[in-house]
Amino acid sequence: MSTSARLRRYDAFLDLRRRVLPAAAAAQPDDGRAKPAGPGTRRRTDLRLVLPALAAWGAAVAGLWLPPLALGFACCLLLAASAALLAGHRYGRRTVRTVRTVRPVGRGGRSFPATAAVALALAATVAAHAAVAAGQRTDGPLADAVAAGKSVVALVEVAATPKALNLAGHSSGPQRWAVPVWTVEISTGGVLVRTRAQLLVMGGGAWGAAVPGQQLRAAGKLRAPGPGSLETGILAASAAPATMSDGAGLNAAAADLRARFVAACRFLGPDASGLLPGLVTGDTSVLDEDLMVAMKSVGMTHLTAVSGANCSLVLGGLLLAARRFRLPRVPAAGVALGGLGLFVVLVGPEASVLRAAVMGGVAVAALACGRSGRGLSFLCLAVIGLLLLDPGLGGSFGFLLSVLATLGIIVLGRRLIEWTPAAVPRWMAAAVAVPLSAQLLCGPVTVLLQPGFSTYSLLANVLAAPLVAPVTLLGTAAVPMLAVAEWWAVPLIAGAGLFSAGVAAIARFATALPAATVPWAEGIPGVLSMALLSALTFGAVWASVRPRRTARKILACHRHTERLLAQLETWGRTGPARFPGRRRLAGRQGHGRVGNSTKLSGRNPRWPLHKNGHPAHRQPTWPRGGT
Structure with a gap:
């Protein structure tokens, strides 16, 4: 068979596999639990947008420290490198078409130069935008x-x-x-x-x-x-x-609604009246100072920052309401995006809210197009879009914490839920996995900002998680009601206030526990030690949910360690083997190991002897007719 015929058969086989395996995976019944890894049962994590996102972020951070001239020079270098990679990529594809081989070039080999070229071009764009802003800060x-x-x-x-x-x-x-x-x-x-x-x-x-x-x-x-x-x-x-x-009209109306919502919450208790506006609109102007300190000591201040959790709840609630009225997929997505935009105007375009809104918008657009389940790609798109609009977000710790929390939920949270035994309900597994995964990645950065370890942070966030959803949904629904009929908003505010009082009680209870906040090292040592603690915590969770596999790995490590120690002992007595693959069993004369005879009269016991008494290094020849 000729080379071209074998190539055509191989391409037909690849095309058939790409069509059959996803269809077979889709035909399997879905019980809501994680499927075992196998062909067609689990989609690989798409990492192609990670490099462009990191390049854009690096250029944004450099724009905060470098002068405009250095940024301009960096833009030229990045564009030249991008053009060189694209030219090399096109030449390589032309060569592959001309000189065909039996095994085609892999998809990753062809796409990496193009991905790197796109990453460099995005970095150059962000650096150019940052250079303009740097010129305003340093000149004029x-x-x-x-x-x-x-x-x-x-x-x-x-x-x-x-x-x-x-x-x-x-x-x-x-x-x-x-x-x-x-x-x-x-x-x-x-x-x-x-x-x-x-x-x-x-x-x-x-x-x-x-x-x-x-x-x-x-x-x-x-x-x-x-x-x-x-x-x-x-x-x-x-x-x-x-x-x-x-x-503007929307901004003025949003400010008026926020002020009216704060005033409408005054009939609640002291903690609820101050915490409810913070949980719904991010307004902490009337929050009690003691309660704020308590929430900070147990790691619950993110609840008053109106970040990704609030936007996800609002987006999900709007989608469910739209589907309840039997709207098609695309109109339901439009309604949800419109409501999310109004929510962003209501709470203000902060860094974390913008990130969460862009992330939710990309996810809804992908869901409307039928391409869901690529959370890491959505996050990278959100990061790239926000940095292109405002390179200054690259140096914001709030933006960094928001991205790390989302990354932890996407990468680690899903695995933690999959590892949970089938006897545990999925909602309970998610209630523990989501705050734990976010805390594992945000911990090192949090220590850099505030040296200290919140011992009961995970416990407090797990207990407060069921209360945050009703507070956000009821409170957000009550805000527009204040403009239409204020009396209709009172029951919603009362219900949201009841749950917000529960959040405040959890924060105060966790703060009163012994050793609620443990001092931690500052600077780089604190960051590294917290990163090590996060890695050990992740390993401990993995070991606790898979005890049999953990025991097998521990025994395997023990066997490998024992074998290595025996090999080192042998080398210490006799030196390394002269020929690899041939183990020395006998040491120097008179210094043998226990159980091995050292009186061998100078011969090697592994080989048979000829009639003359010399060792034979080949298969011995025996006399014919007998053994």
Whole structure:
């Protein structure tokens, strides 16, 4: 058979296998439990987007530290490398078509150069965007005014929801606010500068009413931000802002709904009235300081950050409601995405919320197209899209923790659920696996931010997990009700407040337990030790759910160790074997091992002897006619 005929038969076999195996896997009944690994029963994890996501993230982080000139040079190098890889990839494909072999080139071998080229091109794009932002931070009249610490009068546009800065000893409410803004014009020393740069305004209580999109006039003194910061400078406001124009309709309505929701929760208990707005909209302005410290000590502050869990619950609830009304797949996905967009406007476009919203949007789009189950690819797409829009997210610890938590749930959480014995209900396995997998990956970064180990963090999050879903769904449904009929929202707020009081009680109970917070090493040693603890915890879970396999592996390791020690002992007595594969059984004369005779008269006992008494190194020849 010719080479071309064998190639055609091999390609036909591969095409048949790609068609038959997925169909056979789909025909098997699904009982909701994990299937054993085998051909066609489990899809491989798609890693092709991991390299582009890491390259884009690396370029975004470099953009926070490198000067614009270095970033421009890096962009040129990345584009040149990408073009070289693409040219080499096309040449390689042409060579494969010309010189055909019996075994075709594998898919991974052909796709890796193209993947690397795409990764370098994305990194160059992110670096170019970061270079523009770095130029605004380091060059120009505004950068000079920041370096000189001048007093200015600025017209600014509010970029995000104000963040409360609760001071110690003030439990009545926040005394200071941090407001991210974009500059419109700045007047300093009789000079008017029109530029668009990012500033962080630190002001008093009046700044808490700022609405995204609103234009304000502020007066204060500029100072330089910390290294690697996203802002060009920090404006310490010396007076209340003057409103020049109202914000956009949606942003103003969202701010009004948030304020009305806080006011509507006042009839609840102290803990519930302060915690419920934080769980639903991320507003912690009325949260009790003691409760905030308790939640921080047991690792529950992520519940008030409106991150991926809240967006997933809202998205899932909208999808179920749309399917309840028998909407087709694509219209249901559109309704869910629209509701998710309104939820993002309500809580504010923070880094974690944007990441979760983009992640949910990609997942819903893939579900509408019939390609679900690729969580890692969805996460990489979300990371790439967000970094292309805002490279400054690459240096945000909130963004990093959000991505790590999602990665842990996707990669480790699924395996933890699969390892759970069949006798354990799936919902119970997920209730433990989701917080544990997120904590394993977020632990090293959390220690870097706050040196300390929350002993009961997993227990507190597992107990609070069943309460978070009703709080989010009931509270989110109550917010728009305040604009339509306030009395209809009261029962929803009361139900959500009951569950939020349970969350607060769990936080206070876990804090009161002995050794709730254990001191931990700071810096790199703390990160490495926490990473080691996470790896040991993951191994302990694996060993506990598979005791028989663990016992077999321990016995196998024991046998290998025993064999290695015996080999080392032999080498220590006789030296390494001269010929590999031939083991020495006899040591030096007079120094043999117990059980081996050392009086062999100089002959090798492994070989028979000729009639003359010399050892035969070949198969001995025996006289004919006898043995």
